[in-house]
Amino acid sequence: MRRHGLSFRGRVVVLLAAAIGAVQAFNAVAQYWVVRNAVLTRTGTELARAAEIFNGRVQVATEQLGETARILSLDFALREAVATGEHETALSALRNYGQRLNGARMLLVSLDGHVMADSQPPPSGPAASFAYRSLLGGPALRKGGTALAVLDGQPSRLAYVPVLAPRAVGWVVAVLPLGAEDAAALKALSPVDIDVSFVWQSDDGWRAAGTSLDQALAATIPATAAALEPAVPMLRADADGDAVQYLGTFPVAAGSPPVGLLLRHRADTALEAYEPLVYALLGVILTGLAAGLGGGVLAARTAARPLGQLAKAARDVEAGRYDLPTLAGAEPAVPADEVGRAMQAFRQMAGAVSDRERQVRHQAAHDGVTGLPNRQELDRLLAERAGQGAAPLSIVLLGLARLAELNNTLGHGLGDRLVARVGDLLRDAAGPGALVARVADNRFAVALPAGEEQAAEAARRLVGVFDAPVALDGLAIDVQAGAGVAGRDPALTPRELLRRADVALYLALQHDHGVTTYAPGLDPYRPEDVSLMSELRAGVERGEMALRYQPKVDLRGGRVVGAEALARWTHPRHGFLPPDRFIPLAEETGNIRHLTRWALSTALAQAAAWRTAGLDLGVAVNVSARDLADAGMADLVRGLMGDLRLPPRNVTVEVTEGAVMRDPDAAVAVLRRMADAGARVSVDDFGTGHSSLAYLRKLPVSELKVDKSFVLKLASSPTDQAVVKAVVELGHALDLSVVAEGVEDAGAFALLAGMGCDLAQGYHMGRPMPAADLAALAVGARWDAVPA
Amino acid sequence: MQSFSRPALLTALALALAPFPAFAAPVQVAVTDSAGNALPHAVVALVPAAGTSVPAPPPRTVVLDQRKEIFRPHVLVARPGDTLAVRNGDAKKHHSYSFTPMAKFSAEMGPNSPGPEVALPAVGEVAIGCNLHDGMLAYAVVVDAPVAGVTGPEGKVTLEAPAGAYTVRLWHPRGSRWDEPGKLEVAASGASASYSLVVEPKSAEPGAYDDPEQGFPLP
């Protein structure tokens, strides 16, 4: 902004001040020149008048000289001396008279022009004849006359008078050069300071004679005289600065070189009278500059401040603040001038930009066909929602299986309308609180503020919408839809949640399952998991799988009465893998069957081994939802129990609430067959699902396992105590034994014992351990319920 | 004063103009300048040619009076041997002088006083001035001619000369040289002639000595 050092405001101030200053300066200079020219003209006129006066003065002085000379010429002795040819006598008389005539040079000239006597002969010696003899004679014979002429290199006043004896017998010529005294006398005559110089023009230019100037300036006289035109005043610079110069001329005797009067008046002297005017002009300039600066500041205030506001407003727009908070206050001050209009335009522009940005953002955030938020917008909205708190969030991702096919058949126009209609249907079906977005051509995401189970229910409802064909333009279009569900895990980003839902949807569409809930094992995007699934079966066959046994202790007797068998996979490359790394995966991929069969075989064989060893210990094996769909599983249990001669109380199959509820009817059938085969059925993780008692009653269940989430902090949580107590009472009311998982301290153990809970399982008694360890524990260990 | 001076002047004139009245005949001469204007104060002298005999007149005294600050006459003619008598007829002082070597004099004269008598021994022109009044100037022209006179205000003069042949000589203050315009035959009954003379222009100043009205005897 301020790259050039001077702000706009500064430039306005400077420019305005400069402009006004320039105008003032021009004005002042113009006025000065007018004044100066006026002064020159006036001075010139004054000099011309002075020249005239001086000329007259010289004339008068010359005539006085002539008069005096004439009177002297009448001296009887002089007449006698001249008339009688006594030249020495005449000369002495002339010298005497010359002194009386201001030291004039006196000549005695014969009637025929010969110089007979000279009081001050020039160094070159007396001239033979008088240079201006033409003056002598004629009418002048009686009275004589005067003239100005250059004699012997000096402009001089000449007075010539005849010597009458009584007829003219010769001439007395008085010669008085125009000297410095005369110049000074003339200078003194003038009220103004005028320097006077007498000049004459020799064959090789003007020469100076008497002058009132100092020596230095006197040296410039010839050049000045040469530069001047007679009677034309001129401003010239010489050694002493500017001066008005004037060259006047004298009438001279015939044959004499021109004689001039050079007048000089210093220009500054001439301008001196105008000094107040100069100061006034200076004042005007300064005032103008001040006014310029003041005006500049004012102009900057009225022009630059709005511009500054505009610049700030531009930054507002850049930052997306289209309401222009900067200009809000400026409005009343904005005049209806260009700046004001610029602000108006800027405001309109900001509005237009804002609208367009909203539009662009909407287009960027929404799907053009359905008007629903798109994938990015969904991400954004979910991130926004995640930021607001840890409310439960699940995603149902609904996929249209045949969309590409439909598009090909119906054409894209109709296809688009179909998609739009699907969007509408979903929006209606999802209900308030749900967020529906189109995240891909054939995928709609519905974000729900609900847990995974509720989301799965909603997913089934949404998929159910498309059980009936969609009516469009009189066509009934069969749309096949599937849905993937992913529940909220607080550690997950919404993006990851969506991805998981996508994984689930993929499986749902592949396996024609209407709705699939995400499980880590399903996730094909974990490459190691994918390879794990291919290796699981081999791993089972290669004996990489092992079972560990976690003790179940009788809360009344404190003895180990059985164990839950838990699979461990020691992978040749990955090493030890916990069950949750591969069980859910195996469950979803179907590999769980192999695992379950192996586990059943191994665990039951172990139970048989303990039995042989004299230990009456039961084993519990986990059975997944998939297994419940496998009718052969019941047969396996039946076969193994028969082969191993295991009594029914020693074999338990544990199923999760969720697994049962996924397909309750099928599960009930399989479980009933297992029970028929002699196995006990235990409902694992009881309390976490939403199993209804109605189903529970249908199941051939012998045991309830209270989920460890209720037990872990049992000693400190009255609520948990109430829940567990209720479960225990419920179980007993249904003639079921109740097992508490997650017993990690003696307090919980005592509380459970007090509640009448049948069995306890947890780290307090032992972690999952090898079969031999468990056998040792069963023989030697005993836990007493010590009240806390 | 006038009663005294007039008879003396008349006597002098009678002596000058009619030396030999019995033998002489009147000769009328008119002189003009080159423009034809009458030229007063011109000296006309008749020098007898060979064969003409004129007896030399006896020496005389010519009078130069000063009246009203003017020498009267302005020009007078004399012969060598004559005497110039200067006198002052004014009621003021005059200081007449001449630097002409032949007749050099300087004399102050009180009112109505006789002045010096100056001998005119040789031919020449004697310029006489007044040291007190620069405008005063007179000429005494000494010529060796038996018959001579000065033109009057109309530029004319009548001379008395015996019949015979003469050389005419003319002189004027504004010429200051002798001219000989020619010969003149004078019959027994006399003669008349007119001549023109080249002279300097006269001074423009009124009352100057060469004013034609000036320099003549007052009535």
Ligand SMILES: [Cu+2]
């Ligand atoms: Cu006098």
